Amino acid sequence: MEKANINALQLFFLMLLFELGSAILVPLATGAKQDAWIAILLGMFTSFILLLVYNKLYLYYPNLLPTEYMQKIMGKVTGKLFAFMYILYFIYAAARVLRDFGEMLLTFAYPETPLFIANALLLMVVIYLVSKGIEVMGRSAQLLFFLMYVLAISGFVLVICSGLIDFKNLQPTLEEGLLPILKVVFTEILYFPFGESIVFIMILPYLNNPKKAKMTMLCANGLTGINLAIVMIINISVSGVGLTERSYFPLLTTIQSIQVAGFLERLDVYFMIALVVGGFFKIGLFFYAAVVGTANLFKIKSPLQLPYYLGILTLFYSIILSRNFMEHLYEGIIIDPFFLQIPLFIVIPFLLLTVAFLKNRKRENKYKV
Template sequence: MSKPEGISAGQIGIFLILFCIGSTPMFELGIDARQDSWIALGAAAIAGLGVLWGYRTLQNRAPEEDLAGLFKLHFGRAIGTALGLAMGLLLAYESMRNVRDFGELTSMTLLPETPIWCVMLLITGIAFYTVTKGVETFFRITQILLPALAGSYVLLLVLLLASGRIEPDRLRPMLENGLGPVLDTAFPDLLAFPFSQTIVLLVYWKYAAASKRAGAASYGAYAVVALFLVAVNAVIMMVLGPAIASIKALPTLEAVELIRLASFIERLDILVTLLLYIGLYVKISALYLASALLLRSACGLPLPAGALMIGPIIYGAAFLEPTNTFHLWLGLELSLKLTPIYQLLLPALMLVMGIGWVKRKAERQRAEGGRAGAGKTGAGKAGGADGAKGGSRSGGEPRSSS
């Protein structure tokens, strides 16, 4: 029997940082609020902390269950299984969006002559290999990647400061048109992406159930990544200004390309591209793995089989969007209006309907499972003892002579 997978609270925090960063620096989020975009992002981050608290409250009702298990506890086995399968497909869709982002980024920057189907096939294959290795291996990979990611972003920020390209006046006037445009930009779009995507933790928290600090690590990591995203947004706005940032496909790359130091430090857009690759890889693999885990939890499909079934769906669906413009419109406009249904409304319904009885139900199921396991162990021991006694008696009896 294989050893159950387990991760630590620190690994949960590291994963959350890399997952939330993901592809987010590719975009100047909240640009509809113009120079107040960083304020809109901050408002969404504060609301997202409340959403994270709601997710953690759900997890605390049944620490050893994942999202599919929580669906079954709240809605019953039939509806819970259907919701688990649907959620698995939704996470596969989110993974597909990042696969397409990876392909488009590569075509626009490093490999413009390479067919996009080849690039997307490569990253999907790498993600498939990662998923088949399981939760523990994936979370160890995030531990390895974090120092490189954090150090590189700090270096870029220092170089931007040293280059003299940052002009705080580009953030003025603040709240020129009042709070209305800021709140309209923050809700629901910025709350849905990237902050409510932390719903994926409801798949992974169960693997850190043995650690009592998983919740605290999640809140701490969320605070770090929220401050980072707001700071990056403000820096890009101070470098480019709202007029330029609103028309650039990759504003972060555009800002870094302006760095010129000592006549030899330049072309750092390659570094930014590699950092985006790291973030996209983590996000693609995390969503892909979560989708396969939900299929396993909902209907008992083994992880390798689930990965093999979901991979072609992710890769094939990445070609359904004919152009990058349509891809961005679908993801940043239409999808963000629909994702709150499963990110916010469904968890809120579960919070309200299961205040007391769901936790008692989960505890009762664990107790029944423990008694059943103890009964099997006791029966096995009794059977072994009886067999030993029987063997002793048979070995002790004198043989009759023929």
């Protein structure tokens, strides 16, 4: 671990920017149609259980990275295997989010630019930030959070002023009952974006006050869910269910529809700034977790060059992980939840917590005797 500390407020900003990240960019919970906002809120409340599991593991071993305490809980061989699986996932997730934002930049701003160049430029900034450490990332989040929210609030006001919102697009509520909503919650929303907060098990050991971890994470998760629900309400109210489902980037489609007083229009570049800020922190935190986990697991004594090596791997993987954006979305929505996210977000953490609980209870009983 680097010798660094972040406070609870910085953790809150990091988590909020991370979870909003690519979630405000891509179609979210569209399987629930006009009830997408309900699915998001239910997914948010369900994800509190996961956060409590991650926090409890952290409190058992507050001064250790997961790559270390997994070995204490499961033994060296199994623990190292689990730790290596998470490192691979963090690299994979960083590459996926990098691909998301590279595709967005090409679609709306640089259609003639090769994807490799767009991804490389984004990743260069991420590598620089990660090399500066978690304290700098925390301070950067604290600063850029306010910029992002100023842009978000002004955008909300402009959408209202443009007269685009039609709440009839949100009706009828619960048209097909609660079952389709629950299906979306447990096959999509629980894992993306809320379950991805598993990355913060690599960040929590740097928190200067462990007692504030639980409330900070729950509050950040709650505010994220409310924000995403509002975004989906606006998207569906403006574009309708059909267009929101078909659009690769529904929020930007909504923003492009804004026209106020006959002259204020084409504001997509203005709001792309907010999207890039969120994506920047999401890529950065996944990448940071991969770098710190790799350095710790393999006992690398001089990890200064490690971000560059892993950066090259992440960059090339972001290009080759799918042939086109449609395939990229299909993998993220259909394949990832069952083969990656359920085992890594739910099964392994619950297993670790169960074994850690039994070991700690046995130790406590021993001391009582």
